[in-house]
Structure formats: structure tokens, C-alpha cells
Amino acid sequence: MTQRLYLYDTTLRDGQQTQGVQFSADEKAEIAQMLDALGVDYIEGGWPGANPTDSDFFASAPATRAMMTAFGMTKRAGRSAQNDDVLAAVLDAGTGAVCLVGKTHPFHVHEALGISLQDNLENIRASVAHVVAAGREAIFDAEHFFDGYADDADYALSCLHAALDAGARWVVLCDTNGGTLPGQVGQITQQVIAAGVPGDRLGIHCHDDTGNAVACTLAAIDARARQIQGTLNGLGERCGNASLTTLIPTLLLKQPYASAFTTGLQGLAGLTRISRRLDEILNRAPSRAAPYAGTSAFAHKAGLHASAIVKNPATYEHIDPSLVGNERVIPMSNQAGQSNLRARLAEAGIIVSRDDPALPRILDLVKTREDAGYAYDGAQASFELLALTELGRMQHFFDVERYRVTIERRKNALGKRISVSEAVVVVQIGGQRMLSVSESIGPEGDDLGPVNALWRALAKDLGPYQAAISDMHLTDFRVRITGAGVEATTRVNIESADHQGRRWSTVGVSPNIVDASFEALVEAIRWKLIRDGIGAA
Numbered sequence: 001m002t003q004r005l006y007l008y009d010t011t012l013r014d015g016q017q018t019q020g021v022q023f024s025a026d027e028k029a030e031i032a033q034m035l036d037a038l039g040v041d042y043i044e045g046g047w048p049g050a051n052p053t054d055s056d057f058f059a060s061a062p063a064t065r066a067m068m069t070a071f072g073m074t075k076r077a078g079r080s081a082q083n084d085d086v087l088a089a090v091l092d093a094g095t096g097a098v099c100l101v102g103k104t105h106p107f108h109v110h111e112a113l114g115i116s117l118q119d120n121l122e123n124i125r126a127s128v129a130h131v132v133a134a135g136r137e138a139i140f141d142a143e144h145f146f147d148g149y150a151d152d153a154d155y156a157l158s159c160l161h162a163a164l165d166a167g168a169r170w171v172v173l174c175d176t177n178g179g180t181l182p183g184q185v186g187q188i189t190q191q192v193i194a195a196g197v198p199g200d201r202l203g204i205h206c207h208d209d210t211g212n213a214v215a216c217t218l219a220a221i222d223a224r225a226r227q228i229q230g231t232l233n234g235l236g237e238r239c240g241n242a243s244l245t246t247l248i249p250t251l252l253l254k255q256p257y258a259s260a261f262t263t264g265l266q267g268l269a270g271l272t273r274i275s276r277r278l279d280e281i282l283n284r285a286p287s288r289a290a291p292y293a294g295t296s297a298f299a300h301k302a303g304l305h306a307s308a309i310v311k312n313p314a315t316y317e318h319i320d321p322s323l324v325g326n327e328r329v330i331p332m333s334n335q336a337g338q339s340n341l342r343a344r345l346a347e348a349g350i351i352v353s354r355d356d357p358a359l360p361r362i363l364d365l366v367k368t369r370e371d372a373g374y375a376y377d378g379a380q381a382s383f384e385l386l387a388l389t390e391l392g393r394m395q396h397f398f399d400v401e402r403y404r405v406t407i408e409r410r411k412n413a414l415g416k417r418i419s420v421s422e423a424v425v426v427v428q429i430g431g432q433r434m435l436s437v438s439e440s441i442g443p444e445g446d447d448l449g450p451v452n453a454l455w456r457a458l459a460k461d462l463g464p465y466q467a468a469i470s471d472m473h474l475t476d477f478r479v480r481i482t483g484a485g486v487e488a489t490t491r492v493n494i495e496s497a498d499h500q501g502r503r504w505s506t507v508g509v510s511p512n513i514v515d516a517s518f519e520a521l522v523e524a525i526r527w528k529l530i531r532d533g534i535g536a537a
């Protein structure tokens, strides 16, 4: 018989405790809607009263099928639950569920709260009873539970019972410091159930400080915990929480979980999009190696892998990438063989017969250029240009006669120190010479740097090609120094996008960072002209 697992998302609360993460109320609302579409059961929206953003979010939280949950802490000692202002703000958010964190480890009761063990038990009991009396579903996050259990199992268990006896729907075992390993989590969860806490009222909340948060969560499920807490992309305090982006497909697609449990989850095929949208909101590059949703999760770089993949994808893929909305990538690199090459060319719509003599030349060229610092596995557009050139199919759009960039640091009229980058680019198009000059100044009057100035100068007047590149913009810029000492060189990757929703990556290499950037910029424009089917002037 299948059992119900409940998914509890804390991206908007613990996820917001990630260093460098600061959601706006509107962003929280968008993320809540994405989570709702995914079908989680609970959305922990934040801590109302702790900061204006969280209060604003709850004041106009979107209507969700998932249970909207406000987070807070148990009341402080020396006052009643009714008179605790922090608890009052949490209840005032009016959510259907309230999750309160409380201490369960004597060390923390003494050190952090400075109260007696008995007073802490009473704080848990009274706070949960207050939530229940207000007609809300009460959830108790048992902070430091695993460390507390190791230190004083009876006391840690008495905290859980205090919450359950006061009417908590769930008690959640938290590995707050993230140091517990999966075997211990499984064992302790079993012991908690044997001590009379029903598995269907037991949740798990793991942190990733040993890289085991997902494994610990699965161990708790194996031991019969039924509420799973985690965050999208594993956001969270310090090293993060158990990643729901990993757990959700594991629970839905892998055995024994897929057969043993039902969940409210739906829309698994939207998982990769949701994961990447979250990164976009956070202005972070998506983690390439993230399980299921990472850009490399189904990338087959090695020649042997690619050769088998084109025969049957199951040879090197644990699931079909489309199940999670991801896609297979067969990149070109110095690890590639003919199979990678043919697959990449076919994907780019470049039809080449198997015995075309250009194929080994392209492969050699990729390997030689990678030895010189290029990297084509993250720069598919540059790879396509290289292949078209070797195949004799590259169009000649324009020549860059010269360019110049200057950076001036000066004081403005108000005496404020500013820098201004200026670029001059001279190109030859169909026998015509065109000169463009551009400064790089952002909306606030700030300098956007020499590469931006170069891009603006290039994109300012490309004559017959101007219309084709007008919807193009740069979305990412990454610099790596490869080699060391006198051998050091700079690799620049540029990601571009257009209004047709296309994104493409190009690479440039030079000992000079501006030169490397310029090469990647020019390649980005050439790829766009080819993809738009623009003929050479």
C-alpha cells in the first residue's frame, strides 16, 4: 500500500538565510507560485515581523493550493504566549499553518536561551497550544534535534512530546548544524518512532554541511518520517538545505520511493525551468553539476560516452532528461571523438556526410585550440563558427580593421571621482569603411567598463547588419586565467541572447583580456547573423 509523503518547502525562509540571497516581496510571490505549480504541500513564506519584506509578502501573499506557512520561534521565557510580541506578529500573518522553531538540546537551552530545561519545555508546550487555539495547524521544528538526542535522548524526546501533546500536527527533526551522517539520521529517526512519535507526524529538515543533506533526508524517509523539508536548488543557511530540486525527481522516479509513496507533486517536467528561473531571480549562474537540473546533468563530454549515447541514450543516462525538463548536450572539447562532433553538427543543423574529410580536421583543430586555452564545451556558438569555416561554409560578413579602448579616471563637475571607458571600432563591410565611437555609461551615469564600450561601438553601426543585431544583448561575461606565469592567458566566455529567446555562448582567448573579449563579441555577432539567415553584404 502506498503512503503519503508531504513536501514542505522553505526556500522563502531558510533559503533566504543563504549568504548573498535577498528576495523582494514580489520575488517571493513569484517563487511561491512556482512552488505551488510544482505541487509542494507547504510553502514556508518567511518570518512575519522579522523584517519588512517578509511582513509585506504575507500581507499580500498569493492564494496557493499549498498550505501557506508562517515561521517563528517559541515564546520567550517570563511572558505568556499571548503576550509575546514576536509570536503575535507570526500569528497576525493569518496563515493556515504556523511553524515554530524551539530548542531540544540542553546545551542550547542553557547557552543560547539561558533558561531551565523545564522552562523550555513549557515554552514549547504553551507556544504550540497558542497556535492550535488560534485554529492554525501547528508545526514544531525541533532545532539541533540530532545533536540533542546524542547528548540527552530523553530530554530531546520530551521536547517532541511537549509539542505533540499540545496539538502539533508535525514535529520536525532538524539537523541544524548539518553534521549528522545518513546512518545516524536513519537510526535516530527509527528510535524516535519506537519511542512513540508516529511517523506520519514526523518531519525531517537537513543541512548540507557534510554534503549529505539529501542522503540524510532519504534515510529519514526510509525510517518512516513523512514530511520532507528542503529548498529549491538547495539554498539555505551556510552550505544550504536538502535540495528539493534533487529530492523531488528522486522521490518520483526512483525506487523504492516511486512505488511506495504518493505525493501532491505534479509538473515534474517544469523542474529545470523553475530551478533556472530561481537562479535568474538571484542573478546567479546555474550550477552546472546540479543533479537533474544542472546544465551538465546530461552533458556527455567524453568521446566514448558520446559514441554510445548516439546509439542508445540509456547507455550513459540514468533517466530521460526530458522527464525533468532538461536536455541532452554532447559538447565539443579535447575529450571528444567523431561521435561528439557529428552529434553537435547535427544539432546545429549542419549536415555533413560521415566521410567528409573536414571532420577529422575540425576535431584536430578543436583539440589544438583547447590546448591554447579555448574551451568549446561551454561555447557551442564558437564551435559552430569554427566548423563552418573548416567546412568552407562560413560567410564573410565584415573585417575589423582596428579597435581602440581607453579608460579615463577623472572627477566630474560635482568633484566625484568617475571612470569613463571609450571605444573606437573601424570595420570594413563590402568595401565600405565604417567608424563607430561609443562611451560606456550606465543608467546611473556609472562606467560599465571597456568591454561594454566595445560592444556598444560594434553594435552602433554595422551598416547592412544593424537591423539583424538590434535585438541582441549580452547576458553573461566570464573570465578565466588559464596557464601560469609567462604562459598565462585569458579566456573570456560571453553569453548573448536575443528577443527570439535564443541564448548562445562564444569564447575568445588572448593574453590581453580586452582582446579576448573582443574576439568573443565578434563571434557572437557572426553567429547571430548566420542563425538569422542574413547574407553577406
Ligand SMILES: CC(=O)SCCNC(=O)CCNC(=O)[C@H](O)C(C)(C)COP(=O)(O)OP(=O)(O)OC[C@H]1O[C@@H](n2cnc3c(N)ncnc32)[C@H](O)[C@@H]1OP(=O)(O)O
Binding pocket: 017, 047, 049, 050, 051, 073, 074, 075, 076, 077, 086, 101, 102, 103, 112, 113, 143, 176, 237
Ligand atoms: C535554525 C534556524 O535557522 S531558525 C531561523 C533563524 N532565523 C532568523 O534568525 C532570521 C530572523 N530573525 C530575526 O530577524 C531576529 O533574530 C528576530 C527579529 C527574530 C529577533 O531579533 P532580536 O529580538 O533582536 O533578538 P536576537 O536576534 O538578537 O536574538 C534572538 C533572541 O531569541 C532567543 N531565542 C532564540 N531561539 C529561541 C526560541 N526557540 N525560543 C525562544 N527564544 C529564542 C535568543 O535567546 C535571543 O534572546 P535574547 O535577545 O534574550 O538573548
Ligand SMILES: CC(=O)C(=O)O
Binding pocket: 014, 101, 141, 142, 143, 144, 174, 175, 176, 177, 205, 207
Ligand atoms: C529550523 C531550522 O532551520 C533548523 O533547525 O535548521
